[in-house]
Amino acid sequence: MLSSKLAALGTDTPIVTTWHEVWRDYWDGYLGKLAPFGKAIEHLTARVPQYPIAVSGITADRLAEIGPSRDRIKVVPNGIDVEKIRNAPLPEEGYDVLFAGRLIADKNVALLLDAFDSIAERHDATLGVIGDGPEIDRLQKQTAGLTHADQIEFLGFLDDYEDVLGHMRAAQVFASPSTREGFGITFAEAMAADCTVIAAKHPESAASEVIGDAGYLVEPTVDAIAGQLDAALNGDRPSTDPLERAGKYDWDAVAEQAETVYQRAIDGRW
Template identity: 65%
Template sequence: MDVAFVTNVVYPFVTGGAQKRVHEIGTRLADRGHDVTIYGRHYWDGPAEMAHEGMTLRAVADAADLYEEEGRRSITEAIDFSVRLLPPFARQVDDHDVVVASVFPYFPVLSSRLATLLRDVPLVTVWHEVWGADYWDDYLGRLALGGKVVERLTAAVPQHPIAVSGVTADKLARMGMGPRRADIEVVPNGIDVDQIRSAPLPDTSHRRDGEPGFDVLFAGRLIADKRVDVLLDAFDRVAEAHDATLGIVGEGPELDHLRERAAGLSNADRVTLLGFLDEYEDVLGQMRAARVFASASTREGFGISCAEAMAADCTVVAADHPDSAASEVVGDGGFLVDPTVEAFARALDDALSGARPPTPPTTRAERFDWDAVATRAEERYRRAVDGEVDDPDVETGATN
């Protein structure tokens, strides 16, 4: 197959879950003999079109800032990329057998659909999240109507949809304007199990306690939905009894608020905010060195950090919430609890006392290895190229 990926940002030049998925699947498809081209912004050094790890990178727009001052993704960036994408992509789309476009943002999907409209080239979409009305209201306020319309319009265009989780697939189907649930295949995000297990342990020479790692770790973007404040308060209740430490990896708009909150804890000296770690392997090393990975996040399109932590053999404590797919990832390889201070404190107490889940975390993590994920994605792309229609009586892609 000749596969074209559309993503405004390209890994590893800009890090992030959606672009990493394209990279990991794309490189594996290239290794298997497929032709792979990525259309994106010119974030890399070198010419606008160049070979990279067996794939072709093709820049259709210059690099641009992805976030506004308020910490929100830039709408103007997404529109600009989509406008710049359409002319060159429409000229070259016939060179490809299938187009794979990431959702979010939405506008590049619409441009991809316009480019394929009069061609016999199927469009596969990858839905990482579905926001819905309530979240748009919180995110954009008076501009929320525009976001709702564009999301629903994107769902309505003819496409071969993939969702990264059952939660996301269900939300997409419930919109009513897009595909049926039976037509949405779940192909989860993935992890490199071998890379995680071999990641170098962190340098702890600067640590006051001299311990190889934190007893409890969180890693993720510091936004309100991650509920790091719940984790802080829960940890404070059990820290002294277990002589435990907490490390928080990440940055985001909640950073200053969380610093203040951590400073006010009874066990403030046991909490370290490490900020953003430039090297991905440094995050993995922190996971390998930790005993427990905890996330009270109530909104996860997938929950990649939980999968990574399980591969690192952490005992995972995660929120059980209808808007989070973390429960699909963790399953019986960790502990799922209500996202409240009381519930998390009890779960942390149990985990720090040595409790382990029914299924070893490392065993659970293996189903999300990128090799297995790439095979499922490849099969989906092939069916789109062959024009096959999914059997509505067949359940697709449950990850539990």
């Protein structure tokens, strides 16, 4: 962003930025002693003259705390290819419940594992975990000690995006109790795959914005996640059709929104 601004100096070219997340104090846990450098760059970038777009309302609110006023920040969500998701090839073996994402502490996969273990026997269900990250060893060790470890499989990082989408199509439930999401693209993808989506209710997550009434928001606790998993595997479905909600994030709809705000930047009518 800073290099783009330098490149545009002396021209009438507007600089439009898209903010996927604003970390603020999250830098402390991510960089440790080097956190002040991350914070300084983020604050500096936020204060550079720009036409800012945020992918969610919560990200826009965070950005307004360190940079441009909230009324200058336009919200344009991330996009998905609904048709591609609906036509992704199914895997040879699918799972009743699926998680997909980076295996870091904020994703709370440990809670999901314990919650699934508590209801797995009642449904003879399976859980597939897609992704890799610094938590992988700890999560696998935790799983080895669970009663129904044989019903849980870690698939690792899948190189082919269509393989991830195929697993979403095969799953009945997509569960991700993440407590930090600047948007949450997997929620939109899972809805397009017609999964029943379960996400965490948390002030640092945009899950509620993405899902609306087309999924379920629960407290990030083992009991709350287990209760909703139990209901979903019993066939409970949200009041709004996930496929209908997913259409809101299809590229055709998102591109039209993006075109509108880019044109406003060009015309100076931001």
